[in-house]
Amino acid sequence: MRFPNDCRLAENVDEIDLILGGHDHVYEVKKVNEKLIVKSGTDFRQLSKITIKFFGNKFDIDVQEVNITAKEFEENESLKEILSTYSVHIEEKMDTVLGHFNCDLDGRFSKIRTQETNLGNFIADIMLACTHSDLAILNSGTLRSDRIHPKGVFKLRDLSSIMPAVDPMVVISATGEQIWKALENGVSQWPKLEGRFPQVSGIQFAFDPTKPPGSRIDPRFIKIGDEYLEMDQKYRLVTKDYLRQGKDGYDVFKDCEILLSEEECPELCTAIQNHFEAIKILTDHGRFHTHHRQSLVALSRRHSIIKMHEMAHSVAADSLINTISNAHPPHRQCKRSISLDPRRSLTNNRRISIDDIEYEQCKLEPKVEGRIMIVTEEILMQLEKERKEFAENAILDEVIPEEPEEN
DSSP states (O other): OOOOHHHHHHOOTTOOOEEEEEEOOOOEEEEETTTEEEEEEEETTTEEEEEEEEETEEEEEEEEEOOOGGGSSOOHHHHHHHHHHHHHHHHHHHTTTEEEESSSEEEHHHHHHHHHOOHHHHHHHHHHHHOOEEEEEEEGOOOOSSSSSSSEEEEHHHHHHHOOOOOEEEEEEEEEHHHHHHHHHHHTTTOOTTSEEEEESSEEEEEOTTTTTTBBBOGGEEEEETEEEOOTOEEEEEEEEEHHTGGGGGGGGGSEEEOOTTTTSHHHHHHHHHHHHHHHHHTTTSSOOSSSSSSSSSHHHHHHEEEEEHHHHHHHHHHHHHHHHHHOGGGSSSSSOOOOOOOHHHHHHHHHHHHHHHHHHHHHOOOOOOOOOOOOHHHHHHHHHHHHHHHHHHHHHHSSOOOOOOO
């Protein structure tokens, strides 16, 4: 368990004299309430040699840090021979090239457990796209590499270092209020490097770490897709089954209806490999292009693109009409009719825009996009401005009726 929990144990249980802790990935020895807490590092890079000497009813504990290097220990030849029969096949598989990233991926615990990162965005986007959900929430403790992955070739070995465990996904139905509470839990332990800190897709929020846990996020500024969160509305949320069970403090998910069980969703690591395969299908011109592949873009994002293009075409059409009217007075206007209906080319533009964004995903260059923000005075002013503009536009949409379509 985490070091703060080790400390609480030492402070409250008198019968314990020595605590051998883990989970923090650091080497540390500290005395709390006259009890030793020993953290022995991670991944067998260190070990602790602990010697206990008894003197009647008293004892003395000595802790020695041992750093592991290959030169200090002789190889066990018989074990090496047995392992080699398996390791050859495993190593060949691990060297499978999945793709080529055009940027570094930040998986450091100091970053991924305290803020939005491009690695977290990449994984969460895949979760969103492959399940056609409204939003994705992933606990950052899932991502275990604790390092920066340099741009270039990305192998199965790299993916395994990031995600060494099997992680089943589920899609649940969650209300806006439940989503808000889940996010509050996610940022409740900040700035501690807690695995509950969320990496997200399809959602944007800001939190104020100066406020007490449970009240750090103003729900007025939470956006799902292009819309602001509605407390009573139900949303399609993809997450790990681990969180759906209420682990890492996400108790609110235990009450949510399951829309797609872990049997109906791809396993997370498999979904990531399918994502790379879908990119190969889309970009390999020598292959037969098939739609039987994993989607690279979530349906919710496709709808946003279509909405954006509809607005753009509407504005463009109005602008073109005004330009022609001003250039040609009524008595000199061309007799030849010109169709200015933006709907005629809308279908083609929808297709182009969706294809464009799928090809954008093929670049494998995930970015930090402002999905998770820490509140400052400047950011708060911007959030208030955007919320006000959204409300004003909503009023305009209600006041100005849509024109009936021509038959």
